[in-house]
Amino acid sequence: MSSELKDRATRTPIQPKPDCCIQKGFYWDEAILYPSGTHWKEASPSLFWNGPVVKVIPLLEGRLIELH
Numbered sequence: 842m843s844s845e846l847k848d849r850a851t852r853t854p855i856q857p858k859p860d861c862c863i864q865k866g867f868y869w870d871e872a873i874l875y876p877s878g879t880h881w882k883e884a885s886p887s888l889f890w891n892g893p894v895v896k897v898i899p900l901l902e903g904r905l906i907e908l909h
Contacts, residue, residue, distance in 0.1 A: 843867040849887075856886035862893055870894055872901050 846868040850858055862871050871892035879885045889904045891897045 857890045859891045
């Protein structure tokens with residue numbers, strides 16, 4: 842999973858990137874929000890991507906509220 846996230850971050854430069862949580866080249870402990878209907882293989886840009894999860898919950902909640 843971490844390798845796929847690293848690839849997505851490279852392949853989809855227009856999406857938000859996490860401010861943290863890369864250790865030994867692996868992404869970990871992150872919250873990622875994709876648009877409704879996105880399929881994993883499509884590599885659509887995420888709407889939110891950051892971590893660690895415990896610290897970004899309010900930001901993620903805010904992004905979800907914006908979408909509704």
